[in-house]
Amino acid sequence: MALNRREFLGASVAATGALSTPAVLAEGRGKPRVVIIGGGAGGATAARYIAKDSNGAIDVTLIEPSRVYFSCFFSNLYLGGLKAIDEIGHTYGDLAANYGINVIHDWAIGVDRADKTVTLAGGSVLPYDKLILAPGIDFVEGSVAGWDISAQNRMPHAYKAGSQSELLRAQIEAMPQGGVYAMVAPPNPFRCPPGPYERISMVAHVLKTTNPAAKIIIADPKPKFSKMALFEEGWAHHYPGMIDWIGEEFGGGLVSVDPDRMTLTIDGDELDVDACNVIPAMKAGRIAELAGVTDGNWAPVNAIDMSSKVDPDVYVLGDASQQGDMPKSGFSANSQAKVCANAVRGALTGSRVFPPRYANTCWSLIAVNDGVKVGATYEATEEKIARVDGFISQTGESGETRQTTYEESESWYAAISADMFH
Structure with a gap:
C-alpha cells in the first residue's frame, strides 16, 4: 500500500497532538526567541512545528541564504530525466504567511553562545533563547x-x-x-x-x-x-x-x-x-563548527531531544548531527526536527513534552518503476539514538512490488514537502 500524507504525518509526529496551552515563561521581555539556521528538512520542519504548535507564543526566525530550496532527495530523479528541476524546488512564503515565521535570506557567519546571539553576513545580530542548527553538510x-x-x-x-x-x-x-x-x-x-x-x-x-x-x-x-x-x-x-x-x-x-x-x-x-x-568526504555545515559544537567533523547531540552535548540551548538536526544509528537523510532530519520542536516548545512555554520517537525510510529508484527501500525505527538511549528494528526490499521481488515501492516514494515526497513548507 502506498504511504499517503496522513499516514506519513501520523507515523512520524509522535509529539504534536493534544498540546497544553502555552504559558510564556520569558517574563518582562515578550516572547521567547528561537533562531533556526538552515531551511532544509530539519530546519524548515522545526520552524513550522514550533511556530504552529506554540500558537504564536514563540518568536521563530529561520535563516536560510537560498530563496529556493532544492531537495537532495529526489534530485537523482532530475538527473535521470524523470523530474523537472522545479519539481524539487520549494520556497518559504507559506512558512511566513501561514505561521508568522520571520524568514531571513542571509548567511549566518557567527554564533556567540555566551551572549546567545547569531551574526549575519548582512550585519544583523539576532538574540536567541534557543538556537537550532540545521546547516546540512560541507566537504572535507x-x-x-x-x-x-x-x-x-x-x-x-x-x-x-x-x-x-x-x-x-x-x-x-x-x-x-x-x-x-x-x-x-x-x-x-x-x-x-x-x-x-x-x-x-x-x-x-x-x-x-x-x-x-x-x-x-x-x-x-x-x-x-x-x-x-x-x-x-x-x-x-x-x-x-x-x-x-x-x-x-x-x-x-x-x-x-x-x-x-x-x-x-x-x-x-x-x-x-x-x-x-x-563526492568528497563530508562534515557538518560550517556554522556548526563556528558555533563550537562539533568534534571537528560532526556535532554530538543528546538522543532525547537533539540538544548539543556542548550547550543545552543549542540543538543540531539532520546531516550535521552525530546522533547514533540514524542515517543522514531527509526523512531522518524531518523526524528529528519534530522531536526537537516539541522539546524546545516545552522548555520555553511549559507545554507538554512527549517521549521521543524516531523513524527513517530511504527510497531509491533503480529504473522506471523499479523502486527499493530501506528503513528502521529508533529509540533514545543515554548513549545515542539506537535502532530498534528495520526492513529492506528483497532481491527477486516482483515488478508489481517494485512499482508500488516507487509510488510510495512519490507519496512520501509530496507529504514531506508539505510538512516542511506548507
Whole structure:
C-alpha cells in the first residue's frame, strides 16, 4: 500500500497532538526567541512545528541564504530525466504567511553562545533563547586528491542540489558516444547512504537510451554500500555491462583527479573521463563548527531531544548531527526536527513534552518503476539514538512490488514537502 500524507504525518509526529496551552515563561521581555539556521528538512520542519504548535507564543526566525530550496532527495530523479528541476524546488512564503515565521535570506557567519546571539553576513545580530542548527553538510578539504571546491564546475559534486544538479545533468548529456562517466564515491558517514548508487542508476537510465556504448566507473573507498545487493541486481538486469564498481579491495580508495585534464587515477592507473562526479568526504555545515559544537567533523547531540552535548540551548538536526544509528537523510532530519520542536516548545512555554520517537525510510529508484527501500525505527538511549528494528526490499521481488515501492516514494515526497513548507 502506498504511504499517503496522513499516514506519513501520523507515523512520524509522535509529539504534536493534544498540546497544553502555552504559558510564556520569558517574563518582562515578550516572547521567547528561537533562531533556526538552515531551511532544509530539519530546519524548515522545526520552524513550522514550533511556530504552529506554540500558537504564536514563540518568536521563530529561520535563516536560510537560498530563496529556493532544492531537495537532495529526489534530485537523482532530475538527473535521470524523470523530474523537472522545479519539481524539487520549494520556497518559504507559506512558512511566513501561514505561521508568522520571520524568514531571513542571509548567511549566518557567527554564533556567540555566551551572549546567545547569531551574526549575519548582512550585519544583523539576532538574540536567541534557543538556537537550532540545521546547516546540512560541507566537504572535507583534501579528501579527494586534486579536487577542491574551486573544481566543482569541472567535476561537480551535486550533493547540494540545484545549480550543481543542473550542471552535472548537462555534462551527462554532453558526453560523446561511447564516453566515460566516473564517480568518486564518499567514505562513511555521509548524506544519504544509498544516494550515490541511485545516482549511478539514474545516469545509466539516461545513457542506456542516449549513449548505449558509454561506460560508468565508480571508485569507492568502501568495501560495501547501502542496498548493495539490490543495486547490483538491478544494474545487471537493466544496464548489463555498463557499470563497473571498484571498491576498497581493488583500490577504490586510492584515487586522485585532475579537473583540468579530465582524468581519474585509481590505484596508479590513469583514465580519461568525459564527466566526473566527485563526492568528497563530508562534515557538518560550517556554522556548526563556528558555533563550537562539533568534534571537528560532526556535532554530538543528546538522543532525547537533539540538544548539543556542548550547550543545552543549542540543538543540531539532520546531516550535521552525530546522533547514533540514524542515517543522514531527509526523512531522518524531518523526524528529528519534530522531536526537537516539541522539546524546545516545552522548555520555553511549559507545554507538554512527549517521549521521543524516531523513524527513517530511504527510497531509491533503480529504473522506471523499479523502486527499493530501506528503513528502521529508533529509540533514545543515554548513549545515542539506537535502532530498534528495520526492513529492506528483497532481491527477486516482483515488478508489481517494485512499482508500488516507487509510488510510495512519490507519496512520501509530496507529504514531506508539505510538512516542511506548507
